[in-house]
Amino acid sequence: MTHTYPLLQTINSPDDLRRLNRSQLEPLSTELRAYLLDSVAKTGGHLSSNLGTVELTVALHYVLNTPYDRIVWDVGHQTYPHKILTGRRDRMHSLRQLGGLSGFPRRDESDFDTFGTAHSSTSISAALGMALASRLKGEDRHVTAVIGDGAMTAGMAFEALNNAGVADCNLLVILNDNDMSISPPVGALNRHLAKLLSGQFYAAAKNASKTVLKGAPPLWELAKRFEESAKGMVKPITLFEKFGFNYVGPIDGHDVDTLVSVLENIKQLKGPQFLHVVTKKGQGYKMAEVDPVAYHGAGKFDPAVGLAKASAPAKITFTEVFGNWLCDMGAADNRLVAITPAMREGSGMVEFEKLFPQRFFDVGIAEQHAVTFAAGLACEGLKPVVAIYSTFLQRAYDQMIHDVAIQNLPVVFALDRAGLVGSDGATHAGAYDIAFIRCIPNMSLACPADENECRQLLSTAYAQETPVAVRYPRGAGAGVAVSCALETLPFGKGEIRRTGKKVAILAFGTLLYPALQAAEKLDATVVNMRWAKPLDTELLLQIAADHEMLVSVEEGCTLGGAGSAVLEALAQANLMRPVLQLGLPDKFIEHGDPAKLMTMMGLDAAGIEAAIQARFGGLMTPV
Numbered sequence: 001m002t003h004t005y006p007l008l009q010t011i012n013s014p015d016d017l018r019r020l021n022r023s024q025l026e027p028l029s030t031e032l033r034a035y036l037l038d039s040v041a042k043t044g045g046h047l048s049s050n051l052g053t054v055e056l057t058v059a060l061h062y063v064l065n066t067p068y069d070r071i072v073w074d075v076g077h078q079t080y081p082h083k084i085l086t087g088r089r090d091r092m093h094s095l096r097q098l099g100g101l102s103g104f105p106r107r108d109e110s111d112f113d114t115f116g117t118a119h120s121s122t123s124i125s126a127a128l129g130m131a132l133a134s135r136l137k138g139e140d141r142h143v144t145a146v147i148g149d150g151a152m153t154a155g156m157a158f159e160a161l162n163n164a165g166v167a168d169c170n171l172l173v174i175l176n177d178n179d180m181s182i183s184p185p186v187g188a189l190n191r192h193l194a195k196l197l198s199g200q201f202y203a204a205a206k207n208a209s210k211t212v213l214k215g216a217p218p219l220w221e222l223a224k225r226f227e228e229s230a231k232g233m234v235k236p237i238t239l240f241e242k243f244g245f246n247y248v249g250p251i252d253g254h255d256v257d258t259l260v261s262v263l264e265n266i267k268q269l270k271g272p273q274f275l276h277v278v279t280k281k282g283q284g285y286k287m288a289e290v291d292p293v294a295y296h297g298a299g300k301f302d303p304a305v306g307l308a309k310a311s312a313p314a315k316i317t318f319t320e321v322f323g324n325w326l327c328d329m330g331a332a333d334n335r336l337v338a339i340t341p342a343m344r345e346g347s348g349m350v351e352f353e354k355l356f357p358q359r360f361f362d363v364g365i366a367e368q369h370a371v372t373f374a375a376g377l378a379c380e381g382l383k384p385v386v387a388i389y390s391t392f393l394q395r396a397y398d399q400m401i402h403d404v405a406i407q408n409l410p411v412v413f414a415l416d417r418a419g420l421v422g423s424d425g426a427t428h429a430g431a432y433d434i435a436f437i438r439c440i441p442n443m444s445l446a447c448p449a450d451e452n453e454c455r456q457l458l459s460t461a462y463a464q465e466t467p468v469a470v471r472y473p474r475g476a477g478a479g480v481a482v483s484c485a486l487e488t489l490p491f492g493k494g495e496i497r498r499t500g501k502k503v504a505i506l507a508f509g510t511l512l513y514p515a516l517q518a519a520e521k522l523d524a525t526v527v528n529m530r531w532a533k534p535l536d537t538e539l540l541l542q543i544a545a546d547h548e549m550l551v552s553v554e555e556g557c558t559l560g561g562a563g564s565a566v567l568e569a570l571a572q573a574n575l576m577r578p579v580l581q582l583g584l585p586d587k588f589i590e591h592g593d594p595a596k597l598m599t600m601m602g603l604d605a606a607g608i609e610a611a612i613q614a615r616f617g618g619l620m621t622p623v
């Protein structure tokens, strides 16, 4: 179906939006939702969350004087309507592609993107900083944080509420409650929110909101009147009021007119304000409403048909390898407990939860807690497996050191999304785990080269009585068949995969395969190092003794990475060899097609070969 966007095409900035009559906001929202759907269907992206924030975005830019007034979007995966209304409509076709718009807010992309986000639960802290800065500078800006019910579960959000509730400044926190994280939400906070929406209170408020909340008097007076009129109904005292916020809501987040009225009223109030908005994830697109999980981060699709069902079985992904291993090891050992900080689907744990619900723990977006919780389980003799994206483990660094490693507890860290991730870009790249884990005493870190080795190294990690991380990338690998066994590999040992002359390539992880290809052209030796820590020093020194030049290859930052470990080991042994370190450079790598990015980084076979030629070419014997 071809849509036309007569109103939307007149909106090139929020100034244009603010010139509309209020009666035009609803038709504009309809056009915006259709445009969004059409555009995300072509690029892929975080559809469900964005469908849910259309009216809220329109209302916020209508009422606030953006960009002077600040909106901080939590996670930022719901900012496509905001991007469309803030001058980026015509670039939506480039979303999340190389050189195109980011899928998240970026300060270098637009003045309307006041704060870069992508990891969750930072919005209240950042907005509080802005609000206090505004007060200290004598400015009169309005600052608003928009945070989802999933993001609200993180400790950081509560640290910020705790601070903001007593800070003398004007800050509005909007809770966008769609009763979903990526998967269904978990925990006591969700129960509290459900209670606020339950029974007659929200239903009555929804009906009454049009008449009651539209007027000019300040909200608390209106709320009082409303409470009086709603005889017999008890509005529970909310957690947010206990934190010192003036709680308003819950209100219908798809009623743009009411949203505008409420926001205009709140604008007049001083001190910390909390607005509870109820939305539906996937709103307006039936298939996303029915299955918001599938459309959370969707690939390209035909809106008339929905997401395509896979026709041929695709190559198994590392995530699936992990998920299968988890089920098999869970069946073999009932001490195994699996933990995810809100990434059940992405980490491949859906099946495990079905099979072993008692031993599955989705702790919400709470990476720090996930790791310390695992430490507690390990203290009591259970065998925790924390499945966590490499980038999100950054949140729990101290917990990994203080709660797990110092006590040398046997926790397995299954680090998915290690290396570049593609369309999510720099915020989600697992670029640093080798560097930040290998310096922690007691920690070990395995880097499987392929699918089967991933399974074997997970079993090896699980067999240890010490903490071990296993890192693997997003997507599929070389296509190596995976065995059904739970066999282990020798701990801390690598293997020689090709014997050549003069140059030895030391591969850490999946780059073994392009390294092998490059080695054919160079007649180089290739070693599958398998472990970044402990480093197989015996093998390394033997290889170093037999070769003139060494090359380390890893899908991680070169600064402090596995190549650095090689240099340290050589220095320690007083064995000097020229070492070329190949990996991710000292800069953030933008979003784009993963294969293209790897080529740009020089980490495909041709790039590895070219880099070796450039550095050592003169010293090598032509093949």
Ligand SMILES: Cc1ncc(C[n+]2csc(CCOP(=O)(O)OP(=O)(O)O)c2C)c(N)n1
Binding pocket: 048, 049, 075, 077, 078, 118, 119, 120, 147, 148, 149, 150, 151, 152, 178, 180, 181, 182, 281, 341, 342, 343, 365, 367, 392, 395
């Ligand atoms: C620190 C961190 N952990 C996990 C994620 C992955 N993640 C992205 S969105 C999301 C769900 C957020 O739920 P909510 O805030 O309610 O927004 P919704 O998707 O419902 O719009 C999760 C878990 C993340 N971005 N950051």
Ligand SMILES: CC(=O)[C@@H](O)[C@H](O)COP(=O)(O)O
Binding pocket: 075, 077, 118, 182, 296, 297, 346, 417, 421, 424, 474
């Ligand atoms: C916004 C966010 O953090 C997640 O939705 C993330 O984009 C998921 O990434 P994967 O698609 O790799 O699971």
Ligand SMILES: [Mg+2]
Binding pocket: 148, 149, 150, 151, 176, 177, 178, 179, 180, 181
């Ligand atoms: Mg939500």
